[in-house]
Amino acid sequence: MSPRFESFQQVVDPIAGSLAVSAVVAALPLLLLFVLLGAFRVKAHKAAIASLLLSIVLAIVGWRMPFGQVLSATAQGAFYAIFPILWILINALWVYKLTVATAWFEVLGRTIRSISNDLRILAILVAFCFGALLEALAGFGAPVAISAAMLVAAGMKPLKSAIVALLANTAPVAFGAMAAPIIALNGVTNIPLHDLGSMAGRQTPFVAVLVPLILVFIVDGKRGLRQTWPVALVSGIVFAVAQFLASNFLVVELTDVVAAIATVAAVLLMLRFWQPAEIVGMHNVKGSGPAEVSLVSAGPPARTGYGTSSGLGGVSRNGEPVGAGRADTPAGAAVRPPNREVWMAVAPYLIIMAVFSIAQLPDVKTWLTAVGSVTFEWPGIDAVDSAGHPVAAHKFKLDHLKATGTLLLISGIITMALYKLKPLQGFRTYRDTLFQLRWTIVSVTSVLALAFVMNVSGQTNSLGIALASAGGFFAFLSPLLGWIGVALTGSDTSSNSLFGQLQVTAAQQTGLSPTLMAASNSSAGVLGKMLSLQNLAVASAAVGLDGAESVLFRKLLGWSLGLLAFITILILLQSTPILGWMVP
Secondary structure (H helix, E strand, O other): OOOOOOOEEOOOOOOOOOHHHHHHHHOHHHHHHHHHHHOOOOOHHHHHHHHHHHHHHHHHHHOOOOHHHHHHHHHHHHHHHHHHHHHHHHHHHHHHHHHHOOOHHHHHHHHHHHHOOOHHHHHHHHHHHHHHHHHHHOOOOHHHHHHHHHHHHOOOOHHHHHHHHHHHOOOOHHHHHHHHHHHHHHHHHOOOHHHHHHHHOOOHHHHHHHHHHHHHHHHHHHHHHHHHHHHHHHHHHHHHHHHHHHHHHOOHHHHHHHHHHHHHHHHHHHHOOOOOOOOOOOOOOOOOOOOOOOOOOOOOOOOOOOOOOOOOOEEOOOOOEEOOOOOEOOOOOEOOOOHHHHHHHHHHHHHHHHHHHHHOOHHHHHHHHHHOEEEEEOOOOOEEOOOOOEOHHHEEEEEOOOOHHHHHHHHHHHHHHHHOOOHHHHHHHHHHHHHHOHHHHHHHHHHHHHHHHHHHHOHHHHHHHHHHOOHHHHHHHHHHHHHHHHHHHOOHHHHHHHHHHHHHHHHHHHOOOHHHHHHHHHHHHHHHHHHOHHHHHHHHHHOOOOOOHHHHHHHHHHHHHHHHHHHHHHHHHHOOOOOHHHOO
């Protein structure tokens, strides 16, 4: 027989019988996490562990949660961190390191630079466009890891690559992983999927217009904005229009696919007749601060652990030299490698896209759902919310065969076969990947454990209900709630599952549109993703800067808050007659 656990019911105002005081206390673990990272520059894993311990103490002492259930919630959060989040990161980074183990990584760098040797344009093409396509197909950290690594391959400094990849991963997120966040929102609110998708498609496009402009500013400051604003503006507008049209009039699940492909086509077409006044490559880009410890010198990253890199050259699989030296065209782009080498260099990413596309085919998706996922009762949790409904943590859905991480693992195995890498070399690369991610694993498991303890104990509920009690002012607080949810969980899907119904309930109580408030949770939430410890750890690990999470946090905090203020104003106006016509 399974052991019996003391039943637990959440209380929304356990501290001094006051909802306001309880909400302030509930926010302390989050505040501690952000202060340790941003103000005291504490290592991410230490900050996460400290915040987790505080949330555990508050759960036991303040919210009166039984000790056994606190431990069970902690274990569930840590397990969820491993499957699916870390499972994705580990395998995405492994695929990348497989390319580094061969000469094709250097060919990839030259291939990317053959489109344009200008790092500002590459930030748009790789992080914004290709990252959006990866977000559409995979999501959950894979776009940040892969696009950041590709930018490093193109010659961008590691820290700047991580910042660019994190900030670019905003506008596509609400429709990422085949619209998983919107589908989750539909599941918890019962608002029609089309209405939610349409509403989000009338919010996130405004952010999409700004993101490419911010990216070129991050890469090269005012000069970058002055010289490349035309292509940045075109890419933002095309993505925004395509995202709006696809989400409102086509298929919600394919919104980001349509937007990404349309934007790539528009940028490549524009580059045929327009080029910036000067080409800013790896050697003359502005803004390289002392914290930016570069992994590259005159060429792409050295093949760490697998020999050395010789400038921009390499060796092809047949032993012929690949691109020794560097030849630039008058426009500044590097000479394009032969077609076969280009296809081999981009093969891992084409394989990833092919594997994920196949997994989304109706028959394959149905089969994977049937055999590749299992839902079971999580042991040790017997908790209900303040209304007496069982908390979501009672059930745990484990995707194994259909998981994003598993599909990335399959992609890596195919890449090994294509590159003719021996199994032992693949195993050693995987081992090295785990070692490189050791502190990232601690950070991510701790912060997800923190999220689950706060959710199951009722701390998150106290915080959310306090915000929802603000009356008509809730239209201003609703985006903040979504932002906090994603910053905490690292996932727009998780934030929507956590706060979606709460947003609808608060909207109904305050006379606001439930569709608007529910969609706002997702649209504003995406702006907190760049600050979530999970994604900071993903980006830091992907570019080889262990322990850089606090640096990334400080550099991105202002951008995240600025964009949050922008979309909050938009949502506030949509809740009034001024822009109320935009609500479906």
